Amino acid sequence: MEPSTPSPDNSKTPRRGFLAGVASIVIGGLIVLTPLATGIACFLDPVLRRKTKFKGADTDGFLSVAKLTDLPDDGTPLRFVLRADKIDAWNKFKNQTIGTVYLRKIDNQVIAFNDTCPHLGCKVDYQESHKSFLCPCHASAFELDGKPTNKIPPRGLDSLEIKTDTNGEVWVKYQDFQCGIKKQEAVQ
Amino acid sequence: MNTLLNWLDHRTGYRTLMHEALNEPIPGGAKWKYVWGSTLTFVFAVQVMTGFFLWAAYSPSTLTAWESVYFIQNEMTLGWLLRGIHHYAAQAMMVLLGLHFMQIIIAGAYRAPREVNFWLGLILMQIVLGLSLTGYLLPWDQKGYYATKVATNIVGVTPLVGPQLQQLAQGGPTYGHHTLTRFFALHAGVLPALLVAFLGLHIYVFRRHGITVSKSDETKPIGTFWPDQVLMDAVACLGVLATILFFTVWKGAELTGPADASEAYSAARPEWYFLFLFRFLKFEEVDKLGLEFGALYIPGAIMGVIALMPFIGHWKLGHRFNVAFTIALLAGATFLTALALKEDGADANYQAAVKAAVFEGHRATELAKEFDIPESGALSLLKEDALVQGPKLFKRYCASCHRYDGHNGMGQIPMKEIEEDGKTKQIEELATAADLGHFGSRVWLTNILTDYDKTFAPLKNAGEGGQRFLNGEMAGWVKDNADVVKKSENEQAVKSLVEFLVSQTGRTELGPFDETMVAAGKEIYKTGKLPEGAFSSACADCHGLKLADNAESLGDGAGPGYPTLTGYTGKGWLKEFIRNPAHDSFYGPEHNLMPAFAAKMTDKELEQLVNWMVGDYFRSKKTH
Numbered sequence: 001m002e003p004s005t006p007s008p009d010n011s012k013t014p015r016r017g018f019l020a021g022v023a024s025i026v027i028g029g030l031i032v033l034t035p036l037a038t039g040i041a042c043f044l045d046p047v048l049r050r051k052t053k054f055k056g057a058d059t060d061g062f063l064s065v066a067k068l069t070d071l072p073d074d075g076t077p078l079r080f081v082l083r084a085d086k087i088d089a090w091n092k093f094k095n096q097t098i099g100t101v102y103l104r105k106i107d108n109q110v111i112a113f114n115d116t117c118p119h120l121g122c123k124v125d126y127q128e129s130h131k132s133f134l135c136p137c138h139a140s141a142f143e144l145d146g147k148p149t150n151k152i153p154p155r156g157l158d159s160l161e162i163k164t165d166t167n168g169e170v171w172v173k174y175q176d177f178q179c180g181i182k183k184q185e186a187v188q
Numbered sequence: 189m190n191t192l193l194n195w196l197d198h199r200t201g202y203r204t205l206m207h208e209a210l211n212e213p214i215p216g217g218a219k220w221k222y223v224w225g226s227t228l229t230f231v232f233a234v235q236v237m238t239g240f241f242l243w244a245a246y247s248p249s250t251l252t253a254w255e256s257v258y259f260i261q262n263e264m265t266l267g268w269l270l271r272g273i274h275h276y277a278a279q280a281m282m283v284l285l286g287l288h289f290m291q292i293i294i295a296g297a298y299r300a301p302r303e304v305n306f307w308l309g310l311i312l313m314q315i316v317l318g319l320s321l322t323g324y325l326l327p328w329d330q331k332g333y334y335a336t337k338v339a340t341n342i343v344g345v346t347p348l349v350g351p352q353l354q355q356l357a358q359g360g361p362t363y364g365h366h367t368l369t370r371f372f373a374l375h376a377g378v379l380p381a382l383l384v385a386f387l388g389l390h391i392y393v394f395r396r397h398g399i400t401v402s403k404s405d406e407t408k409p410i411g412t413f414w415p416d417q418v419l420m421d422a423v424a425c426l427g428v429l430a431t432i433l434f435f436t437v438w439k440g441a442e443l444t445g446p447a448d449a450s451e452a453y454s455a456a457r458p459e460w461y462f463l464f465l466f467r468f469l470k471f472e473e474v475d476k477l478g479l480e481f482g483a484l485y486i487p488g489a490i491m492g493v494i495a496l497m498p499f500i501g502h503w504k505l506g507h508r509f510n511v512a513f514t515i516a517l518l519a520g521a522t523f524l525t526a527l528a529l530k531e532d533g534a535d536a537n538y539q540a541a542v543k544a545a546v547f548e549g550h551r552a553t554e555l556a557k558e559f560d561i562p563e564s565g566a567l568s569l570l571k572e573d574a575l576v577q578g579p580k581l582f583k584r585y586c587a588s589c590h591r592y593d594g595h596n597g598m599g600q601i602p603m604k605e606i607e608e609d610g611k612t613k614q615i616e617e618l619a620t621a622a623d624l625g626h627f628g629s630r631v632w633l634t635n636i637l638t639d640y641d642k643t644f645a646p647l648k649n650a651g652e653g654g655q656r657f658l659n660g661e662m663a664g665w666v667k668d669n670a671d672v673v674k675k676s677e678n679e680q681a682v683k684s685l686v687e688f689l690v691s692q693t694g695r696t697e698l699g700p701f702d703e704t705m706v707a708a709g710k711e712i713y714k715t716g717k718l719p720e721g722a723f724s725s726a727c728a729d730c731h732g733l734k735l736a737d738n739a740e741s742l743g744d745g746a747g748p749g750y751p752t753l754t755g756y757t758g759k760g761w762l763k764e765f766i767r768n769p770a771h772d773s774f775y776g777p778e779h780n781l782m783p784a785f786a787a788k789m790t791d792k793e794l795e796q797l798v799n800w801m802v803g804d805y806f807r808s809k810k811t812h
Contacts, residue, residue: 017415017416020415020416020418020419021414021415021418021419023419023422024414024415024418024419024422027419027422027423027425027426028418028422028425030426031230031422031425031426031429032233032237034429034433035234035237035238035273035277035429036237038238038241038266038269038270038273039237039238039240039241039242039270040241041265041266041270042241042244042245042260042264042265042266042267042270043241043244044265045245045264045265045267048265049264049265055560085560087560089256089259089263090252090255090256090258090259090263090556090560090561090566091255091560091561091562091563092559092560092561092562093562093563094562
């Protein structure tokens with residue numbers, strides 16, 4: 001603040017004027033920051049609170065996705081849809097597609113990939129002719145086990161935890177992962 | 189540092205600007221009475237800040253407006269505080285507007301050469317009123333919805349172009365998505381932009397003429413805006429903010445139930461600062477003159493007089509007239525506001541309607557928290573909820589004869605008009621059938637056994653049929669057995685009989701049941717034998733009853749007109765009873781007085797009414 005030239009007819013001592021100035025700035029700052037900080041806190045809500053993205057998974061977070069018998073024995077990947085109650089802010093949309101996954105059965109063991117490309121989030125497609133996963137956006141390519149075959153994606157396809165129950169039902173713990181980074185990091 | 193500031197000053201001239209802004213001369217020095225304009229500017233700044241962040245979370249459509257506001261209020265970080273500040277700051281603005289206006293009139297600051305600035309101030313006042321009005325609708329709750337409907341209907345009586353104006357405001361022939369999008373565009377876009385523009389002009393013209401000081405101050409030494417007046421302004425703003433925060437923490441911003449066009453809302457009132465106008469329009473004399481007269485011409489004329497004040501002030505007694513007119517306006521508005529509040533305070537039905545609206549707001553919030561909101565909106569949660577719909581159905585279908593804890597289910601006392609000494613008078617409409625407030629509970633069953641006359645006392649208002657009921661067989665049985673029931677040795681046995689009957693209702697909220705008592709009660713029901721003496725006849729002699737848990741039958745009853753007590757007061761029993769109380773397994777066509785509702789109510793209505801009566805609805809830890 002530029003000091004103002006004291007008017008000759010101003011009888012106030014400079015010391016009192018200085019204190020009044022400081023008090024003004026402190027109070028002024030306080031009353032502006034209070035509503036502003038409240039607003040900013042509310043705006044930061046997405047990073048301050050963990051959100052439920054869907055409801056309907058079992059207690060460990062697994063969703064039933066397919067029958068073991070639905071999967072071809074030769075290990076060819078098949079895409080499956082995951083359905084659950086989608087939570088969007090205040091809304092719950094019942095029985096929606098919340099994501100898609102590729103499942104492969106090898107020697108009766110199932111592996112699952114999130115079909116979102118770890119590069120920038122497009123959906124990869126399985127190409128029968130190349131026996132590989134290809135991303136239509138920036139040509140990321142992956143082997144059947146998820147390893148990248150070119151330098152475009154920062155990491156391999158994101159594998160998902162799975163379990164099979166006694167009824168031959170395959171369950172997947174569906175998660176989204178942060179794109180564009182080397183480490184596989186779940187989006188909270 | 190100095191070099192940098194010099195560089196900046198050379199290119200922007202900020203030092204001159206700062207000097208201009210801060211060294212405004214104030215003859216006589218800083219004063220508390222000069223703070224009002226600054227507090228208004230501050231509160232507007234608060235509204236811009238909080239408004240922007242609310243905007244970032246608000247969704248204007250009939251299926252998402254209430255829902256997004258609910259989410260801000262109840263889920264988002266500090267959302268309640270953000271919305272509370274915005275809500276109460278809007279009200280603070282109205283108060284400060286009044287104070288600022290008073291200060292201008294009393295100080296004579298509207299006179300030459302400040303006329304134009306006075307008019308700019310009046311325009312700003314209209315913009316602020318517009319912001320209040322448009323903002324009130326945005327939460328799309330019952331309160332805002334019905335209050336705003338009154339305003340748009342007033343627009344509709346404007347001569348010549350009324351209906352067109354109304355439709356433009358509403359975005360269609362009725363309220364809907366486009367009412368919200370339009371109101372929101374005005375509230376968050378057009379009106380704030382206009383306010384900023386006019387506020388800029390207002391402050392510019394104000395600075396051109398300087399502050400209006402009293403005669404005695406004109407000769408005193410000149411002070412400057414910085415720092416003394418700035419400090420006073422800051423302290424005043426701090427006081428305003430503290431008041432806003434106090435109300436936010438104490439009361440919080442209200443959110444009544446989601447707007448429902450199909451539901452009459454008898455508690456419709458404008459926000460408190462428009463209450464005087466509402467009360468004014470309620471005068472019969474004003475009403476007779478037509479709505480456009482009371483709602484448009486008179487307020488228009490008053491605004492006209494205010495706008496002419498700079499000219500009136502030229503006359504000899506003009507300034508005194510202006511001050512008197514302003515004080516009279518304020519006194520009138522205060523009187524009308526007080527009158528409206530007093531009348532509403534004394535109106536039990538209005539209070540009940542307010543309570544119901546507040547309850548629906550809480551209930552919708554509670555249900556939304558538990559179940560999340562379906563795509564059909566929060567209103568559908570209420571429409572499916574027995575706790576909300578039950579009382580309404582009771583009021584509609586049952587309350588013409590029955591009461592519920594003395595009222596009509598919605599907390600209101602049914603009234604009727606009578607002629608007395610040539611005057612119409614409102615008197616309470618008497619019930620003609622039992623009060624169902626505790627229907628099926630232990631209290632209800634005990635009362636039937638011990639105080640039959642009192643339980644069915646309203647039937648004495650039901651004419652001959654009612655008298656027959658009160659002198660019927662069951663009434664006789666209760667009379668005959670009064671002595672044996674009252675014996676202290678039999679107290680536990682009567683309790684056991686009640687426990688047994690309650691255990692047969694299937695109403696889990698009445699549990700847990702005492703199994704020993706249930707077993708003892710069952711025997712009493714069957715045999716009528718008590719520790720000390722016996723009933724003149726056993727319950728089972730007249731009332732058939734099949735046990736809930738197995739098919740064991742405790743008698744087939746004495747035939748048509750002796751109500752079966754299988755699952756008595758439980759869901760299934762109650763449904764069948766309401767559908768057709770004249771059925772042989774209930775009162776029988778001969779004795780029955782109650783209408784059959786099978787054709788009058790839909791299955792869903794019956795289900796909701798019964799679920800409410802038996803207490804089958806979602807309860808959070810907070811409900812009851």
